[in-house]
Amino acid sequence: MPSSTVETVFDAPRDVVYRHFAERESVSPYLPIQVKLVRPGDESGVGAQHSLGFGKVGITEEITKLVPGERMEYKVAKGAPVKRHVGIVTFADDPSGGTKVVYTMESEPSLPVPAPVLTAGLRALTNQLIGGIRKAVAATA
Template sequence: MPSQEVRLRKRVNAPIGSVFEFFADHERFATLFGARCRRIRVGDDDPNGLHSVRSMGPGPLAFEETIVEFEPMQRIAYQITRGSPLKNHIGIINFTDEGNSTLIDYVIRFDGKLPGVGPLIARILGMAWRHHAPKALAQIES
């Protein structure tokens, strides 16, 4: 089991369809962390769905994430598949419909390839989420 875990929970005042669509869209998803992203491979049944691949980050620092689970209105899971200082990575986002709001339970697990990298990345992810996610999600809140 990976040694690092970042758990991010947020209640969004928007219906589950809008929230899921936001998280499924690669470019919009990246704004949750203040990052840039582009889709480099379309998914099997949905452009941003199962087996789609996104490139995150600038130029030589970019890494690739592949969608490994895509259950509309329920769950998205992805793994880093290329170009990262992390290994054993999995990101899992679960969505719970609460009527006019949606509960997001997002967990990211990983190990660093070098000593000290894992804890540093965990701190950076948490800080980026706290800083950028509220502004990004405000776009879809009612």
């Protein structure tokens, strides 16, 4: 299954970085797409669904696991031509004083897409999301 992992360090406390990943709609102003909450999750946020796209065109992600300050996992629930797509984001303190983020996306397309093409697309999407979160973190500092 094609996957992509991006590691980066944010110059911000772990709780701030984690919040922007877990509360997906907080980064909407900093991305070229709209991100909005379409269904809240339980008290911890698990089960929350977010629409990413423009109006009714886009995908819906569902948060499947949250470990505050440590880990977030989600899947694509609808809107993409995939059999399975998951994202796993881990958070740790970095020796520099910031937050180390490891963001992995794995995708199994339902259409025949060459693995290198899909991997490159996943990496580009991950970097775009990280860039938006970096801007959101800077705006809240």
